[in-house]
Amino acid sequence: MVPLSYYLLLSGFLFGCGVIGFLIKRNIITIFMSIELMLNGVNLSFVAFAAHWHALSGQVFVFFVMVVAAAEAAVGLAIIIAVYRTRETLNVDQVNLLKL
Amino acid sequence: MNPNLNLWLIPLLPLAGAAINGFWGKKSSRNAVTAVALFFSGAAFAMALLVALRFSSLALPYHEFFAHWIRSGNFTADFSFYLDQLSLVMLLVVTGVGFLIHIYSVGYMWDDPSYYRFFSYLNLFMFFMLTLVLADNYLLMFIGWEGVGLASYLLIGFWFTKDSAASAGKKAFIVNRIGDFGFLIALFLLIKHFGSLNFDRVFGSVMPLGVETAGAGLLTAIGILLMVGACGKSAQIPLYIWLPDAMEGPTPVSALIHAATMVTAGVYMVSRSHVIFERAPIALTVVAIIGTLTAFFAATIGIAQTDIKKVLAYSTVSQLGYMFMACGAGAFSAGIFHLMTHAFFKGLLFLGAGSVIHAVGGEQDMRKMGGLKSFIPWTFLTMGIATLAIAGIPPLAGFWSKDEILWKAYQASPVYWAIGVITAFITSFYMFRLLYMTFFGDYHGAQVDEHGHGSHGHASHGNDDHGHGSPHESPMVMLVPLMILAVLSLVGGLVGIGDRFENFLAPVFGAREVAEAGSRRTELLLMGISVAVAVLGERLANLLYYKRPELPQRIADSLDGLYEAVVHKYYIDELYAAIFVKPLIDGSTRILWQGVDRNIIDAAVNDAGDVARQASDEVRHMQSGNIRSYAGWVAAGAAAVIAFMIWMGVR
Numbered sequence: 158m159v160p161l162s163y164y165l166l167l168s169g170f171l172f173g174c175g176v177i178g179f180l181i182k183r184n185i186i187t188i189f190m191s192i193e194l195m196l197n198g199v200n201l202s203f204v205a206f207a208a209h210w211h212a213l214s215g216q217v218f219v220f221f222v223m224v225v226a227a228a229e230a231a232v233g234l235a236i237i238i239a240v241y242r243t244r245e246t247l248n249v250d251q252v253n254l255l256k257l
Numbered sequence: 258m259n260p261n262l263n264l265w266l267i268p269l270l271p272l273a274g275a276a277i278n279g280f281w282g283k284k285s286s287r288n289a290v291t292a293v294a295l296f297f298s299g300a301a302f303a304m305a306l307l308v309a310l311r312f313s314s315l316a317l318p319y320h321e322f323f324a325h326w327i328r329s330g331n332f333t334a335d336f337s338f339y340l341d342q343l344s345l346v347m348l349l350v351v352t353g354v355g356f357l358i359h360i361y362s363v364g365y366m367w368d369d370p371s372y373y374r375f376f377s378y379l380n381l382f383m384f385f386m387l388t389l390v391l392a393d394n395y396l397l398m399f400i401g402w403e404g405v406g407l408a409s410y411l412l413i414g415f416w417f418t419k420d421s422a423a424s425a426g427k428k429a430f431i432v433n434r435i436g437d438f439g440f441l442i443a444l445f446l447l448i449k450h451f452g453s454l455n456f457d458r459v460f461g462s463v464m465p466l467g468v469e470t471a472g473a474g475l476l477t478a479i480g481i482l483l484m485v486g487a488c489g490k491s492a493q494i495p496l497y498i499w500l501p502d503a504m505e506g507p508t509p510v511s512a513l514i515h516a517a518t519m520v521t522a523g524v525y526m527v528s529r530s531h532v533i534f535e536r537a538p539i540a541l542t543v544v545a546i547i548g549t550l551t552a553f554f555a556a557t558i559g560i561a562q563t564d565i566k567k568v569l570a571y572s573t574v575s576q577l578g579y580m581f582m583a584c585g586a587g588a589f590s591a592g593i594f595h596l597m598t599h600a601f602f603k604g605l606l607f608l609g610a611g612s613v614i615h616a617v618g619g620e621q622d623m624r625k626m627g628g629l630k631s632f633i634p635w636t637f638l639t640m641g642i643a644t645l646a647i648a649g650i651p652p653l654a655g656f657w658s659k660d661e662i663l664w665k666a667y668q669a670s671p672v673y674w675a676i677g678v679i680t681a682f683i684t685s686f687y688m689f690r691l692l693y694m695t696f697f698g699d700y701h702g703a704q705v706d707e708h709g710h711g712s713h714g715h716a717s718h719g720n721d722d723h724g725h726g727s728p729h730e731s732p733m734v735m736l737v738p739l740m741i742l743a744v745l746s747l748v749g750g751l752v753g754i755g756d757r758f759e760n761f762l763a764p765v766f767g768a769r770e771v772a773e774a775g776s777r778r779t780e781l782l783l784m785g786i787s788v789a790v791a792v793l794g795e796r797l798a799n800l801l802y803y804k805r806p807e808l809p810q811r812i813a814d815s816l817d818g819l820y821e822a823v824v825h826k827y828y829i830d831e832l833y834a835a836i837f838v839k840p841l842i843d844g845s846t847r848i849l850w851q852g853v854d855r856n857i858i859d860a861a862v863n864d865a866g867d868v869a870r871q872a873s874d875e876v877r878h879m880q881s882g883n884i885r886s887y888a889g890w891v892a893a894g895a896a897a898v899i900a901f902m903i904w905m906g907v908r
Contacts, residue, residue: 180889249884 164205171198185237185247196226259316262308264338265323270301271383282373291363294376298359302352317341331452339393343765347390347525350600354517355383357738361608362509364735382408386518395444395454405519406433413506422505429499436489436496443482460532468536480533480540491523494551497574504566508611516573516607517600524580524596528589545585549676552578556683561823564621565610568691579662588665590762594753595662598654601749602646605742609640616728623694630696632728635736637696639743644692646746648685649791657750660784681787685794693802
């Protein structure tokens with residue numbers, strides 16, 4: 158039996174990687190992937206807790222998160238394509254039309 | 258059971274006139290404004306006459322409930338009216354003289370661009386004055402009291418573009434506030450101790466109380482505070498200073514408000530409260546002393562004034578002093594009697610002065626008049642009658658009332674009487690001085706017309722365009738009120754013969770013991786003395802201002818310091834400015850404005866703003882517009898929250 162803390166440490170590591178990637182990367186697709194990484198880090202902690210406490214609700218949450226992530230991926234990729242078509246760049250720092 | 262008199266209509270009619278002229282007068286023609294103003298004030302007069310006709314069949318005092326106002330626990334104050342002999346006299350004087358002055362004003366103010374505004378204010382004044390007179394509780398009376406103050410302020414400052422008029426209005430208002438403060442405190446005391454302001458209930462509770470002989474008590478305090486209020490409104494020492502300045506208003510206003518009606522409100526109020534005063538001898542003495550001193554001092558100032566309206570203003574103050582002297586002597590009916598006759602002859606004097614000013618094109622300096630009797634014979638005739646009346650020449654109105662007062666004062670204390678007689682002499686002197694300077698001798702006005710009308714800024718005066726050529730008589734619309742008032746001044750005193758006026762008012766003031774037998778001789782002697790001093794005053798004025806016009810200057814020169822003091826009204830205005838006004842202004846400027854307002858309140862607000870601005874200056878760099886930096890802040894925030902929760906969990 159792997160202790161709960163290992164899962165949580167891995168989960169935290171994955172989430173941290175996501176956060177750091179989100180903060181330091183400029184490419185939208187990379188940022189998008191970082192978000193997926195954070196989501197999955199959280200998912201991991203959900204299932205770990207569900208297994209530990211023998212409670213199903215944690216696993217059900219994971220399904221919801223995956224559904225939302227899938228929908229988000231579809232919409233997000235569509236937006237990225239639209240952005241690329243109009244701005245011909247994927248650098249977020251240059252997508253700043255709303256900035257004064 | 259009393260018939261319904263609809264008393265509420267009497268004050269509300271002029272209010273309707275004021276509203277109509279105030280809201281629509283600007284767009285109406287002068288004729289329409291005139292019609293409205295005269296109709297509503299005339300209707301009030303007609304109603305008052307109707308009331309007088311049915312008066313004998315009434316059970317008095319007559320109460321009329323109009324509407325609820327304040328009902329709070331046991332305390333009530335309603336819009337309800339009270340009619341007895343005293344209010345009837347006031348009602349007739351206010352509406353009658355008021356209506357005459359409305360008519361006069363049509364002629365006097367015809368050329369003024371703000372004609373409608375004038376009549377709106379004048380009607381408004383009538384409304385408040387009638388409310389004051391008819392109120393059946395002190396609170397409603399106070400509404401009228403404040404309201405006439407407002408109307409007075411508006412009308413003194415009627416030509417508000419003129420600086421002196423605007424500040425005279427302010428002065429009148431502020432000085433009156435001081436008096437009103439005393440009045441208000443008196444009302445609070447009444448509420449606290451008697452739980453009511455209703456006349457019947459207050460007097461009903463006061464009636465059983467004994468006379469406060471040993472030291473001062475509650476009633477004395479109330480009485481003196483009421484007198485403070487009366488001092489403000491009726492221009493008595495020490496608050497008389499606003500009335501002479503109030504002459505900046507149009508002359509009909511001076512006649513109506515500052516001579517005939519409003520300034521007598523204090524006398525009315527004191528008389529109405531006679532139940533309280535009669536039980537507070539100290540308060541009565543205060544009233545008598547203030548009245549006597551005012552009568553004397555104002556009369557002496559009147560001697561040296563050269564502005565025709567200022568002479569009349571000081572004369573008014575002095576005559577009001579007589580009325581208070583009477584009240585203080587316990588002879589309230591004599592005071593009210595003088596109030597009535599004074600309304601006739603002083604109203605007439607002011608209207609006559611207005612006619613004179615009208616005739617000479619806005620000039621008010623008597624030194625630039627003279628010899629006017631051939632130019633304006635009717636004005637001369639009516640003013641002559643009024644002068645005889647105020648001087649106390651029998652059988653004109655002023656003689657009867659003034660003599661009544663002096664007689665009553667003599668019974669109270671010969672000192673009052675002595676000062677009263679000296680004042681009567683001075684009164685006669687300065688009134689005939691006015692008459693001789695204005696109407697006799699040679700006309701000194703011609704050169705004035707060429708030199709741009711002297712120092713009195715009557716560019717704003719309604720009658721400016723009459724300023725050239727020789728003096729001319731006023732139109733009929735101005736002369737008729739003069740004549741009516743002249744007739745009243747002639748015969749108005751006759752109602753007092755044989756104590757008929759006193760007996761009429763006796764139900765209000767209570768029958769006083771009939772003058773002791775044997776004093777009839779004294780009364781006649783005193784009467785003779787007062788007539789003698791009146792004639793003496795006339796002879797002196799005749800000598801100084803008619804036969805030997807160079808004499809007054811020589812006398813003035815020989816009395817250098819005293820004369821200067823009198824000309825400058827004993828420097829009272831300067832004294833008040835030094836004692837009250839300047840410390841107030843300095844204190845307000847240095848402590849309240851620069852100290853408290855600027856250094857504490859403003860500083861607190863400004864510093865709070867500065868702190869906020871500097872803090873936001875620091876934190877605004879967070880909002881760079883860079884999305885990833887925002888995400889970083891979110892992450893940092895989340896990390897901080899988690900760290901906090903962990904730390905709390907560890908503890």
